[in-house]
Amino acid sequence: MKIAICLRRVPDTTTKIVVGAGGTAIDETGVKFVPNPYDEYALEAAIALKDAAGAGETVVVALGGDAVQETLRTALAMGVDRAVHLQGTPSADGLANARVLADHLKDGGYDLVLFGKLAVDDYGQQVGAMVAELLGVPCATAITSLAVEGGRAKVTREVEGGVEAAECALPAVLTCDKGLNTPRLPSLKGIMAAKKKPLDIVPVTVPAGQVTVVSLALPPERAAGKILGEGAAAVPALVAALTSDAKVL
Amino acid sequence: MANVLAVLEQRNGALRKGAAELLAAARQLADQLGGSVDALVCGSGAVAGTESLGAHGADRVLTATDAAFAQYAPEAIVATVKGLGAYGAVLIAATATGKDLAPRLAAAMGAACGMDVTAVSAAGGAIRVVRPVYAGKAIQTLDLAGTPVVAVRPGAYAAVQAGKAGAVEAVTVPAFSARLMVTGITAPERASLDVAEARVVVAGGRGLGEPQHFALLEQLAAAFGGEAAVGASRAVVDAGWIGHGAQVGQTGKTVAPELYIAVGVSGAIQHLAGMRTAKVIVAINRDKDAPIFKVADYGIVGDLFEIVPALTEAVAKAKQ
Numbered sequence A: 001m002k003i004a005i006c007l008r009r010v011p012d013t014t015t016k017i018v019v020g021a022g023g024t025a026i027d028e029t030g031v032k033f034v035p036n037p038y039d040e041y042a043l044e045a046a047i048a049l050k051d052a053a054g055a056g057e058t059v060v061v062a063l064g065g066d067a068v069q070e071t072l073r074t075a076l077a078m079g080v081d082r083a084v085h086l087q088g089t090p091s092a093d094g095l096a097n098a099r100v101l102a103d104h105l106k107d108g109g110y111d112l113v114l115f116g117k118l119a120v121d122d123y124g125q126q127v128g129a130m131v132a133e134l135l136g137v138p139c140a141t142a143i144t145s146l147a148v149e150g151g152r153a154k155v156t157r158e159v160e161g162g163v164e165a166a167e168c169a170l171p172a173v174l175t176c177d178k179g180l181n182t183p184r185l186p187s188l189k190g191i192m193a194a195k196k197k198p199l200d201i202v203p204v205t206v207p208a209g210q211v212t213v214v215s216l217a218l219p220p221e222r223a224a225g226k227i228l229g230e231g232a233a234a235v236p237a238l239v240a241a242l243t244s245d246a247k248v249l
Numbered sequence B: 001m002a003n004v005l006a007v008l009e010q011r012n013g014a015l016r017k018g019a020a021e022l023l024a025a026a027r028q029l030a031d032q033l034g035g036s037v038d039a040l041v042c043g044s045g046a047v048a049g050t051e052s053l054g055a056h057g058a059d060r061v062l063t064a065t066d067a068a069f070a071q072y073a074p075e076a077i078v079a080t081v082k083g084l085g086a087y088g089a090v091l092i093a094a095t096a097t098g099k100d101l102a103p104r105l106a107a108a109m110g111a112a113c114g115m116d117v118t119a120v121s122a123a124g125g126a127i128r129v130v131r132p133v134y135a136g137k138a139i140q141t142l143d144l145a146g147t148p149v150v151a152v153r154p155g156a157y158a159a160v161q162a163g164k165a166g167a168v169e170a171v172t173v174p175a176f177s178a179r180l181m182v183t184g185i186t187a188p189e190r191a192s193l194d195v196a197e198a199r200v201v202v203a204g205g206r207g208l209g210e211p212q213h214f215a216l217l218e219q220l221a222a223a224f225g226g227e228a229a230v231g232a233s234r235a236v237v238d239a240g241w242i243g244h245g246a247q248v249g250q251t252g253k254t255v256a257p258e259l260y261i262a263v264g265v266s267g268a269i270q271h272l273a274g275m276r277t278a279k280v281i282v283a284i285n286r287d288k289d290a291p292i293f294k295v296a297d298y299g300i301v302g303d304l305f306e307i308v309p310a311l312t313e314a315v316a317k318a319k320q
């Protein structure tokens, strides 16, 4: 079982967002970066599948600047066998990034290529399915369960009002959602071992893409609200407001 | 002049709700582009709701019929759309299924994908989209060149009455290779949601009085039908009433749900730091001067033990 995991380096989800000087990206000063939380489900799934198969290889791949090497080391510390740093500047266009990843993955002989369901910075929710399409292999997105048996993957995913079950042959691309598993924390031994694991650097050119970031802004400030009344007697007014004015019910 | 294609979602032979909203977005964009709106319906037979699409803004309704469409069949939809020819933009509702379909289609067309957008418009030669990023903590505006695939967030557009022709035309489903086999949909499982991801957060503070009173909030969350999570102030997390994962605020999680209901939370500045970008904030507190009311869209002053059960019942009823 040979498995690749595509990993993105993102700001910690507790980060307070400050818009940078250009008005199109965040100010990274003092921001802590972590592996994309959804990619941790992919890492965990890959490590567990290889362990269960008793043979194979897990490879973590990240496209980005040199700082992604730190993120790759975290994946190695979790137990991934080796890492590939695709050295280049990611595009705002998910398809441009997907092309670079697909190009690298296509001859790798992978049974599975795993992604996070989304990156918590750009909320793109697209790179995994795009890579699958470019590779011409089956794809299931946002999976919450996975069983691999007899060269096939059986998955479930949450859809509105239910859980959808699907299956496909390997090789396949899967994108992972919360609920798939509980990602392990790197152990001290893992962190030591990670320092010696191979991390290959492959310079790449990311194509121009078709997306221009016009602006990044903070959401509008809140206007003062209103007190609807006192006690349980005010509940109907609240439910009416939530239903017809705010439209959140 | 460029036309807009709206790819509509159906399940079990009926259009999913949201078709009219998506057509409203498509109509607006097509009018800006000086083009018309085609609505594509892929079904294994006749699809209920198709007849109303003209009234909601479709100039033409394209129906593609294939046995594969008895379940979600992404490769078949991609092949069908590719067979239709050129559009200025392709719109899809950003539902679980739409979010799966949009990037597949974009990659197959060599197009950019604007995901989960709250507004879409024509901007010069490009399609401009506005979308929340960083869990709603920031708003991004993008210009997409070419023929982008745009997934429109449910609820972002209100349905319109447009009285268009809505003439139905059958289109063929080109040959496709089914790679993913969807085998069925079963009733939802109840997994506990993360406060940072839930559409609705019901947060409790010291006003709950005792840890076991969080049950009241769990009941309220459950009334929202699996899309709500229970959050908390630091005071109660530090007191050990609930796990740290639930803490909202400066030293907890930053959340931006559509609805945040603060129950017995005073609204300290450190708490507000974590939730002030929620779309709608509701506060329930017995102190009418509590700072939480300054950021709340709607407030009820009074005893939470009386208000919360009444609210739970009313929400459950409204959700039916």
Ligand SMILES: Cc1cc2nc3c(=O)[nH]c(=O)nc-3n(C[C@H](O)[C@H](O)[C@H](O)COP(=O)(O)OP(=O)(O)OC[C@H]3O[C@@H](n4cnc5c(N)ncnc54)[C@H](O)[C@@H]3O)c2cc1C
Pocket: B204, B205, B206, B207, B208, B232, B233, B234, B235, B236, B247, B248, B249, B250, B251, B252, B253, B263, B264, B265, B266, B267, B268, B269, B270, B271, B274, B284, B285, B286, B287, B290, B302, B303, B304, B305
């Ligand atoms: C460095 C620092 C970081 C911090 N980080 C955070 C953080 O991340 N998140 C956070 O939340 N706090 C944080 N705090 C703590 C913060 O300052 C407040 O102390 C805390 O938020 C208060 O929690 P509370 O609202 O539950 O309690 P209280 O302030 O005690 O408020 C309880 C409220 O419940 C109401 N109430 C009582 N009984 C009832 C009833 N029966 N019905 C209705 N209402 C009732 C009261 O009127 C009151 O408004 C931080 C503080 C510091 C110094």
Ligand SMILES: Nc1ncnc2c1ncn2[C@@H]1O[C@H](COP(=O)(O)O)[C@@H](O)[C@H]1O
Pocket: A006, A007, A008, A009, A036, A038, A039, A061, A062, A063, A064, A090, A094, A097, A114, A115, A116, A117, A118, A119, A120, A122, A123, A124, A125, A126, A127, A128
């Ligand atoms: N620069 C990158 N390098 C490697 N993988 C990436 C990169 N960007 C995105 N991905 C993968 O694609 C997933 C979805 O990202 P996105 O489409 O941007 O939300 C992530 O969870 C990662 O698995």
